[in-house]
Amino acid sequence: MNPVLSLARPELLTLKPYAHAEWSPSLTRLHANEAPWRPAGDTSAEGLNRYPEPQPAALIERLAALYEVPRNSLLATRGSDEAIDVLSRMYLRAGEDAILQCTPTFGMYQVAARIQGADVIEVPLRPENGWRLDAAQLLAAWRPHVKLIYLCSPNNPTANLLDAQAVESVCAALDGKAIVVVDEAYVEWSRSPGLISWLERHPTLAILRTLSKAYALAGARLGALIAHPELIEIAKRIIPPYCLAQPTIEAALRALDAAEVAAARQRIAGLLAEREYLRAGLEASGRVERVWPSDTNFLLIDCVDADEFTRASRSGGLIVRDLRSDPALRRSLRVTVGTRAQNDALLNSLESA
Numbered sequence: 001m002n003p004v005l006s007l008a009r010p011e012l013l014t015l016k017p018y019a020h021a022e023w024s025p026s027l028t029r030l031h032a033n034e035a036p037w038r039p040a041g042d043t044s045a046e047g048l049n050r051y052p053e054p055q056p057a058a059l060i061e062r063l064a065a066l067y068e069v070p071r072n073s074l075l076a077t078r079g080s081d082e083a084i085d086v087l088s089r090m091y092l093r094a095g096e097d098a099i100l101q102c103t104p105t106f107g108m109y110q111v112a113a114r115i116q117g118a119d120v121i122e123v124p125l126r127p128e129n130g131w132r133l134d135a136a137q138l139l140a141a142w143r144p145h146v147k148l149i150y151l152c153s154p155n156n157p158t159a160n161l162l163d164a165q166a167v168e169s170v171c172a173a174l175d176g177k178a179i180v181v182v183d184e185a186y187v188e189w190s191r192s193p194g195l196i197s198w199l200e201r202h203p204t205l206a207i208l209r210t211l212s213k214a215y216a217l218a219g220a221r222l223g224a225l226i227a228h229p230e231l232i233e234i235a236k237r238i239i240p241p242y243c244l245a246q247p248t249i250e251a252a253l254r255a256l257d258a259a260e261v262a263a264a265r266q267r268i269a270g271l272l273a274e275r276e277y278l279r280a281g282l283e284a285s286g287r288v289e290r291v292w293p294s295d296t297n298f299l300l301i302d303c304v305d306a307d308e309f310t311r312a313s314r315s316g317g318l319i320v321r322d323l324r325s326d327p328a329l330r331r332s333l334r335v336t337v338g339t340r341a342q343n344d345a346l347l348n349s350l351e352s353a
């Protein structure tokens with residue numbers, strides 16, 4: 001059996017999925033108990049009174065083209081958050097299984113695992129190593145009950161791309177033994193094309209992508225789980241059939257129009273220049289001991305006095321993310337790169353406070 005199946009909760013392999021209303025757009029819909037009129041203020045193309053198309057063909061086609069994968073390797077999700085939830089429900093048995101993650105990292109992996117009743121094993125990324133992934137240490141921490149290994153690259157909140165060779169050795173050593181989930185939410189801001197092209201070589205690799213960051217659609221909620229078609233097939237049984245709302249589908253189709261994708265790439269390049277402007281300003285502010293290298297649209301900073309920094313930015317009407325509850329980040333804040341006006345407002349608030 002394909003390990004993407006044998007690693008999964010066995011009861012899911014025989015689960016009969018919910019049979020949603022047939023999708024036959026050429027026929028008049030008297031089969032889904034919908035109201036036949038549109039609600040007030042409905043500007044959607046298809047009508048909010050209608051259930052949306054499950055895994056909409058046009059959207060899957062555009063996402064598959066964007067990420068250069070076959071359509072059956074991709075599941076569209078309500079943001080990567082839902083992809084993480086689906087993977088957790090698919091692979092983690094309560095009281096038996098575990099995930100492995102490299103901390104500090106994105107908080108959702110462990111929340112989703114704990115909701116599922118699974119254990120969380122942590123391998124530290126260390127500031128003295130520039131937050132580098134230590135593959136040997138990760139492999140030493142792996143146990144057979146670890147079903148999901150989360151690698152966030154570029155990592156939130158440390159902002160660094162993980163070393164491809166280290167990720168390769170993790171994949172090679174654990175092929176068939178665990179699902180290696182690489183979260184590439186920020187990869188568009190980095191110099192890396194991402195690891196999607198590795199999927200053929202590593203059948204138990206899964207990649208998370210999202211339109212939330214580089215495509216400016218955080219409010220629409222659209223992500224993609226990209227993995228072996230047999231994993232995607234089971235994931236489709238778990239995800240609710242109507243998970244993507246009609247306005248989300250339409251907004252994503254607009255954003256994935258060729259001209260819009262080209263415009264997004266321009267904006268990304270512009271924001272990277274802005275990131276370096278903000279970095280220089282923060283370094284010159286006297287309030288920051290260190291601005292870490294960034295492959296993302298945010299900066300991890302170690303403050304001289306993080307309370308002072310936070311007070312100053314708040315008095316200028318700006319909010320940054322406090323990371324100090326993490327023992328590895330006792331003086332650290334995370335600052336999203338904004339427009340020139342927003343970045344100047346932050347730098348000015350530091351100066352005037």
Ligand SMILES: *Cc1c(COP(=O)(O)O)cnc(C)c1O
Nearest residue numbers: 079080081106156185210212223
């Ligand atoms: C922002 C972010 C996401 C995106 O989550 P969505 O649910 O797609 O909005 C995923 N992973 C990481 C590490 C993030 O920081």
